[in-house]
Amino acid sequence: MKRRVARLLEVEQIDSAQILAVTFTRVAAEDLHRELVSLEVPGAGGLHGRTLHSLAMSILMRNHVLAVLGRTPRPLNEYELEPLLADLGNHHGNKHARKRLIRAYGAAWARLQTQEPGFARSPADQAFADELVEWLTLHEAMLMDEVIPHLFQYLRGNPGAPERAEYSHLLIDEYQDLNRAEQDSLQFLGENSSICIIGDDDQSIYSFRHAHPDGIRHWAVLHPTDEHAIAECRRCPTTVVRMANTLIARNAGRLGGAMTERAANGPGEVVVCQFGTAEQEATAVATKIASLIEAGVPPREIIVLAQRRTFASPIFHRLRADGIPTKSYYAESALDTVEAQERFAILKLLLNNEDRVALRWLLGRGHPNWHTNPYRRVLEHVRQTGTSLWEALTSLSDGILVIPYTGALVDRFEEIKAELEVLGASADFDDFLQQWLPDNPETELLSETVTLCREGIDNPADLFGALYDAISQPEVPLEVAEVRVMSLHKSKGLSSPYVFIVGCVEGLLPAQLGPETSPEDRLAKLQEDRRLFYVGITRVKSDLPNRTGYLALTYPQTMVASEAFSSQIAPVRVRRGIAYLQPSRFLAEIAPHAPAPQFNSPL
Template sequence: MKFNEAQEQAIRHIDGPCLVLAGPGSGKTAVITDRTRYLIEEAGIHPANILVVTFTKAAAMEMQERFRTKMQGANVPCTFGTFHSIFFWILRRAYGYTGNQIVSEEEKRKILTELVQKMELEYEDEEEFIQNLIGEITLVKSEYMPIEHYYSTTCGEAEFRQLYQSYQERIQSEGKLDFDDMLVYTYELLKERPDICRQWQEKFQYILIDEFQDINHIQYEIVRMLSGDRKNLFVVGDDDQSIYRFRGARPEIMLGFTKDYPEAEVILLNVNYRSSREIVEGSLRMIANNTKRYDKEIRSEQPYVAPICIHELKSPAEEAQDIRKQIQIYHDRGIPYREMAVIFRTNMDPRRTVNALMEYNLPFRMRDHLPNCYEHWIAKQILAYIRIAIGSKERADYLQIWNRPKRYLRREWLPEGPVDLDRILEQVQDKAWAVEAIQKLNSDLNRLRKMAPFAAINYIRKGIGYDQYLEEYAKIRKMKTEELMDILDEIQSMAEPYRDYESWFLHIEEYGKELEEQRKQQVDFRKDQDAVTLSTMHSAKGLEYQVVFILQANEGITPYKKAVKPDEIEEERRMFYVAVTRAKTYLHIYVLKERYNKPLSPSRFVNEIRFDRSKLAVGETVRHRSFGEGTITYLDRKKIGIYFQKSGETRILSLEFVLEQGLLSC
């Protein structure tokens, strides 16, 4: 493989700290593996003294395999591994830990579920609640933060601290540790035992780290200790692709590397070998709006191929059908399905696209678990109202609605067997407020019985007061109300085509079966199988496709509504940058005019990707996709005049059209 000048510079770096800024498609994996080879073959470093670290087991195995290929299959004793595998090795040598002492994710969920139930904490969805707790425990440990300084967003501070301490006491009493403890214990060991730290410094004299932008606080402190006085840290990453803050990743660590190591050599891999020029230039225009980043000039090795297509459509239904048609067109042109991807911000976004692909039997695979929104706790409560309205007497259904919204009705008034509201009324005759609440509930249920599904959900929301209940719940849980309302809007929009409950319930059953079938197919999915990929922005990182479709590029969706602070908006922009740079040749971005009958605005990121108008001025040189290079001779709000050297003529063009279609570049 022939390397460019910047790649060669990185490969030949030997001693001292080095920061390699490696953007999308810049060949960073090849640089890391060849630098490892160079250290051994050219610099005479013993392979046992080299450590190559990355973040996932799959990435470590791929890196090791590529290195072995470079070394022509020779068994060279370099160490390739994840942070967790390396740190567990250190702990195993120091304390004799075994694999049986590691708390699995399943075991962690089980322990936390038991503790939550014992504390009788209130929540609507147990699975979601436990998952949020797990995420917060990881954050506390990755920051090496005293528990009293952490403020939970999942439950009250006192409850979270009690849960955290009870969880730690439980696993420690069993002599176990979880994956996050591996970091904490390794940090404490190396800090408290300089003799052990020196042993590992002698072992790992040259440390190479991939995806450095994803490192967290405690991982960084450990590798700094391991590098010791030699400071042979070779770190490779892209600050513009740091998108895992919710897991503890801190992009500011990479941005501050040269402050920690002023003598560090900084190398920019400035060629993108993956994407077309339009995609590279558009993505750079957008990401340049982030203020906390390394400034980079990146060029594409690929020619101009096609403009970035920005589609402005009315609704998600139109979007889904357009994507389905585009996929068929590209496939008819000879592009395999596996070279196409649909990318979205959250896994609730692609439901209509999934339906459209299923309807036309187009093969696809999900990189993420696509949730069945009918299994969400909000859907369960809405469906319970409707089941009771059409005759259900199940206690489980009544428990779902009894105090949603708040009616101050006691659970013990519901019998273990079939529920009869008239009998309950007889039992509470001495409580006027309870009689009034039950009579109102009975009246509401009678009204629901005669309605179509869409109207029924609307009545539950507005007439019964379910929207207000969600607002109060969001306030207690420190959530944005819009998050819950979006789920409710989605459920209501799915019900709209159905005229009666029978047909809607049949759809719910069939939809669940189709999703389950998809999940089974994902288990058996082979990498070489020809299918369109559907992925969240987070899961798409590291992948590439000939054709990429980005769903719902609207304010409130991307950037997500929860992102308010400047740092949060910058992370959302990095996510969009990751999505855009997955495309090699063709990029389609979809903008909706409305969703759930509510107007939407285009995402600020879309406007940033479009040509930078501030660069347009009379006398400036531009390039038109069809007419070549030219000089601007006239410019107003609607039109642009360009003299083209090749044809020797001036053309007056629609400014809006050439910018929207990506026909101009500087």
């Protein structure tokens, strides 16, 4: 991608404004920009990689699309989904089903690669969408996921949109991770351009957001294409390439064939080891990492991949305890506790009484059903009279307005209002901070974030802005110095000379599926999990001349049953609180090229 951009700029003399480079993540976008700058090609520094979401948002804002629809670009925080889900009511199915519907709506209802995006596929879907949009409109907010459906509708409905003719060259990275709505939106943006897509169907691992490998597989069938296959695996040791080839060969409909080994990389070292318990597994991994570091391996060259937090945490804590610099990518968000969420909501409401989502969250907080019924009554009044939520509640509180069965809600409102008054009366910013966020172990992470971004800030509005950015768009350091502990999903795009994959057990890799899952879905998910494992093992890098690459695949025989259940790992059987596990079938699949498994031995 980088080299193509360089060629367009340098050889073909294309204006950088005519080139659109789209990436899946913010990190990839920053990465691309950094690489382009380092190329020292004239104009390359002016080209920024963009995520599809940021591009969508700027197109929608530029064209006042949301304003015309009566929508407000106030994004919902993750935790603010709770009252929304409660208010939507269970005639749409249980909470789980409602979440799934929100996700499908965010994919513009194209759940499958073969489905055309843009319209609900059933009256039930449509009814759900109507209710969802009504709630969001009334609460003057939107879901992050709505950006794509809105972009798609805008581009489809406006054949004359300037954006459809803005670019002469489109470059799209990680194409296999895009769902149909995203693919089709990009198709509109590039309808008069040369399009270059980059991706690997064997690394498609985002079906939960309705991205399927068939998207990239069908590309060349639908568009005249000049294909460039990259067959040689330049990164991995030869043993790993062989393992990966036999593994992925079991998947159907693949675009490419086997990867070619690069003999110069050397065979590498692969270890497969079973442990009696998950605890022993964690200890062995941590011990091996400690000895590697002892031997002079820089911590940043070691990654530990765990598909569940429950496998990641003990290793992370053990390494930390040993004084080894370690970073967990499962790290908690500052808004993980209800207490922190409440502080954040109070701040939002203090800055804007009309922040209806914050107010709705605060009104329902702590109640099993979020006070759905009384809230619905108040909302009905707001809807009919066109007053604001804050005004309606103030009138109720003052007794000017009477709505039956809303007593508990009004009591709660008065508490909130009283707290806002106290905060509004604080003497100065320090006093305000003390009042707003008193010391509390439950809000410790939020306090830390406040400390981090407090510099130069002397009012609540700026504090909120800085906090919001710090929480929703955390800085990703370009250079890490630590051992990294992360999920297989997060590891995509990384490579490292030392890779540990822990918890390689059946029921996790591949994952357990619900009893209702259809045979086709089962097969599709099995193949996706196989790709996930494939992504994991191919993170190993031969870093010659020093290192030929090390991969450890480990799995426990038993683990604490409650942990297995709470992290959706299907045990073979459970006895006295202990879950018994079987090795991942993927280990059997790579067996022809992998070493024989060891038991309880040092790695």
